[in-house]
Amino acid sequence: MDFAFSDEERAFDAEVAQFLADEHTREEAAEVFAPHREADAQLADTSARKAFLRRLAERGWLGMSWPREYGGADQAGMYEYLLNERLARAGAPLIGKGVGIIGKTLIRHGSEELRRRFLPAILAGTIDFALGYSEPDAGSDLASLSLRARRAPGGWRLDGQKRFSTSAHFADWYWVAARTDPDAPKHEGITLFLIPLSAPGLTVLEQKTMGDERTNEVFFDDVFVPDDAVVGEVDNGWRYVTEAIDYERFTIYTVGMLESKMERILAWARTATVHGRPAYEDPAVRAGIAELATDLEAARMLTLRVIDTASRGEVPSTEASMCKLTLTRLHQKMADWMLDRCGPTVVLRSGDPGAQDHGFWEHSYRFTVLETIGGGASEIQKNILARRALGLPVR
Incomplete structure (x- = not known):
């Protein structure tokens, strides 16, 4: 595998760097560029950050790797990698779940109606999504989800609860996995839906984390979803969810933030x-x-392996798990290392007098625990690698 960048890729990287330098001169730059927010910095959760994402879209930088027939540029995934890494190093919003998770899954499995409805809005940077996977009794064992979808005239009625839906308090649409056949084996009978977060019967409640990040619990009370909101085939949603999670593991987790920490x-x-x-x-x-530094270089190479696999039209399953496991553990390792060496002022929080690096490492120590859980806990990544890469039996 040749990891050398082409002249065109280096030119694009320089163009992105200049764009970000220009963006830093804007009045709202302090809000847009927020590396202190850790992985939460990826979100376009304010008006200034949403406007920044639209400016990326105006340059044609959203969905560059998508096929031209769906509005993309048919470019190699390396361009999205270069863009996302620059954004991550700057603490800016990333290209988003819409481009890397929802969009790619709709292109592979969505109906023509869903593609026409959502893909142009994703490319324009005018829509945001929340992911509805985890539940109180279905986190790492996601196939145990119990959010119930019952047949109704013209669609479905959903009842139950999701939690850890990070963007649900500001996103437009909810990408939700629900159980449509309670009698099927747990990896079957699951269907994927796209639901407006303004739908009657949906209630979003704040859920605080130890890393000061806001996530949410979402309650469904007889929420109606029409048939045309079903992604792919009914009862075949587990396949789409696992593919989407593979995309998530390398779309959201970048080397750029690790480089900033280094x-x-x-x-x-x-x-x-x-x-x-x-x-x-x-x-x-x-x-x-x-x-x-050695660990960081290994993480960078694993990320490039993911991009290489995706650029060949394959779903980077084991590659994404190796990447996610390595990157999130390295975030923890860096925070641990700094807390061991910087003395007592490193455990002071942001705003406390004398706090080491303005409390950055104290917050990082708390937040990086969350990163090892989101997108599939580290133990789940190890199981995936044991089963899919090594062919080992997993209990």
């Missing part, structure tokens, strides 16, 4: 002291930074 670690080593000497002269510090 720069913070290097800045600390240049300015801090250990035993009265510059930190960068300490052998243990140098060895630790070398290990983190």
Whole structure:
């Protein structure tokens, strides 16, 4: 596999860098570029961030890898990789669930009506989605979901609950997995729906996390969904959900934020002291930074393997699991390493007097726990790799 960038790809990367430099001069730049928000920075959850996403769309940078027949540019996935990594390093909203999860799944499995309805809006950056997978008794074991969808004239009636739906308080549409056949084996009888979050009977309640991120619980009380809102075939939703989650694992988790954290670690080593000497002269510090840099390079290579697989029209299943597992564990490792070395001021929170790096690492320590759970917990990634990559039996 050749990971060298072509002249065209390097030119595009430079174009994105210049675009972001220009964007930093805008009055709302402090709101748009927010690396301190960790992975939550990917969301276009304010008017300024939504406008930023529309400016990406105006440049034709949303859906670049989609087929031309669906409004894309048929470009290699490397261009989306370069764009997303630049956005992540800057703490800007990423290209979004719409492009990387919903859009790609609709292209593969959606009806022509759903494609006509949603794909143009995704490419224009005028629509946002929340994912409705996890439930109180169905998280890592997602196939145990029990949100019930009952047949009704012209569609379905949904009753039950979802949780950890991060974007539900500002998104337009809800990408929901529900059980349409309660008597089928748990990996069958599941159907995928697209539901407006303004639908009668939907209630969205705030759910706080230890990382200060807002996610949500969503309650369904006899919510009607028409037949034309079904994605793909009825009762075949588990296939679409697992594909969409594979897309999620490499669309949302990027190397860019890790690179930004590495720069913070290097800045600390240049300015801090250990035993009265510059930190960068300490052998243990140098060895630790070398290990983190090696891990970062491995994470970058795993990400490129995912892009390579996706660019060949394949669903990057095992590749996405390796990437997600490695990236999220490295986020934790960096936070742990800094808390071990920076002294007591590193556990002070943002706004506390004397907080190390304005409380960045204290918040990172709390938030990175969440990253190992979202999109499938680390244990689930290990099971996927054991079963799909190594052919091992999994209990």
